[in-house]
Amino acid sequence: MGSSSVNMVWDYIVFAVFILGCSMIAIYSKFAGPKERTKADYVFATGSVSMAAMMLSIARGTLGVRSFLGYPSELYYRGSAMWETLYGMIAAYPIVIFVFVPVYYSLGITSVYQYLDLRFKSRLVRCLASFTYVVRSLLNLGVTVFTPCVALKTVIGLPYWASILSITVISIIFTIMGGLKAAITADVVQGLTMIACSLAIIIYGCIDVGGFQKVISVSSERGRLQFFNFDLDPTVRVATLSALFGQLFMSLSIFGCQQNFVQRYCSMDSQRAVTKTLMANIPVITVLFSLSWVAGMVIFVSYADCDPLKLGYISKIDEIVPFYVEDKFVFLPGLLGLFMASLFNGALSLAVSNLNSLATVTWEDFISQIPQFRSFTDKRQLLVIKFIGSLYGILIMGISFGVATLSGVIESSMLMTSATSGPLLGVFLLAMLFPCVNWKGAVSGMIVSHIITLWITFGGLTVEKPPIQLLPLSTTGCTNDSYTHVVSPAEIVIPDSQYHFEWANHSISEEPLYNYSIFKNISSGREEGVSTSPGPENILTELYSITYMYYSLIGCGITVLLGIIVSYITGTSPEDAYDEKLIHPLAMKISKLFPGPPRRYVQDKITSPDKFSSSSSEILQSREEQRPCDFSKEPRYRATEFTTPNGKSPI
Structure with missing residues (x-):
């Protein structure tokens, strides 16, 4: 595609001004507020973020830039099935409020994975969970950074490498300059801009095609609005139940166990404020999520009879x-x-906030445990984190x-998130809800769960599967005036096809603008006129064919089940208190209703000292002294009603 020189100049100007403006706002928010003197200032923004800003930041962190680019193209070419993942997102919020937030809100910890160390008395559990988070975040950030590059290459022909390099370099600069507060400020500006752009597309598109009623009717007639598909086949890419349960477990892992979200909770003034923010975020996330899908409906109806992908005006579905x-x-x-700048800045703000969280987790859970680094001052720790x-x-x-080789940004993001969410969520559920589970069970569950889910994931990539079906596309209504003069096609290869189109002369042709006699039938994934027969199926093939929507459910279930079994077999010792x-x-109340000997806790050391040997007492004390992040000198952590019997914070 290409645009006229005047429009392109304006696009460049607006793009540059928007990026520069967002950068100046972030810089101003850094220097105008309280100085960043400590690691806590950098990580938690010292409680200086408003509830409204936090709501929008959490919503933006949940949806990311994929909502602006990926969801409309998903509806256009694959239908509304993925829309139903909203059910799982909404259901996750009250569960996070009820289960996760009360347990570790006031612990005063810098890394959420410190909680696992406190609970299981095991560095190994903590490191496994931290490593899982790091891997997942890196993979998802790869998708986040790549997403705006699609638009930049489509519109102005900017190579992927140039876009990726630019976003990465600027992200690094912002990571060095400011912490969480700068990222949240950028999220707010970015979120408002995306809402404005989506509304512009929806309002103009409805007027252009003849009203919102026509948008609904045409989308429904052409098969784009198909809800409540209760197909129980686990190999179906996404159905109502897989969307609900798959996204629920992914969302619980993200909202309840992921560092960048917990950082946002801890930056707020009280647990009640966290609860209000998360509950108020349900309508916010619903509206933002739905805007992207409605925009996709509007775009589809605009091109319902003259699809640009089938004509070769675009080469990837995400370019629509x-x-x-x-x-x-x-x-x-x-x-x-403005549209491109919004995508660019969205990837930038998400990259900054996630780099902040990744660096914090890496320092707290890995590097700070090395003896040579334990004596670092707070300022030196901050420099290392940056x-x-x-x-x-x-x-x-x-x-x-590497993300460019996968099938669209939605596909890439969902696959990476689901494959790594289950074990992480499972170990937190074991820690919070099962008092009998020890570190041996937690480690066994996580390791085996990781092995199985990654085996299924990579096995699925090795099995030859039919390409993801695209819904029927039409070009029967194409004329020479179907598109404006500023766009032009290029000879390309249709996704999942090995055939090139043969272009006709656009200026004189009243016939279809391409020769599709050898066109690969997108809706069936098979070349016309060629019959294929399925190969022999076996258990592994069936296992590898399970949709990635269930990966998080499988991983969590294995972690919890195996963790309980191994803990029951190995039993507990005084050191596990x-x-x-x-x-x-x-x-805790439910566990006391079950028969068997009572579980021993640290509190029992006061009331029944004979239950503990002196060696176990020494071990507990020594592990206390080794804990990183002692914020006793930082009164900002109003936290801590949570104390051990000796009156000290356990952190």
């Missing part, structure tokens, strides 16, 4: 949104530049290049 903006908003120079964030930025740049406040209060 920038194509629409360039084609339909030619009368409004600069809007395309340096680690810069290294991660470089690593993400390499991962982004922990403070009962680390268990959810309701789980």
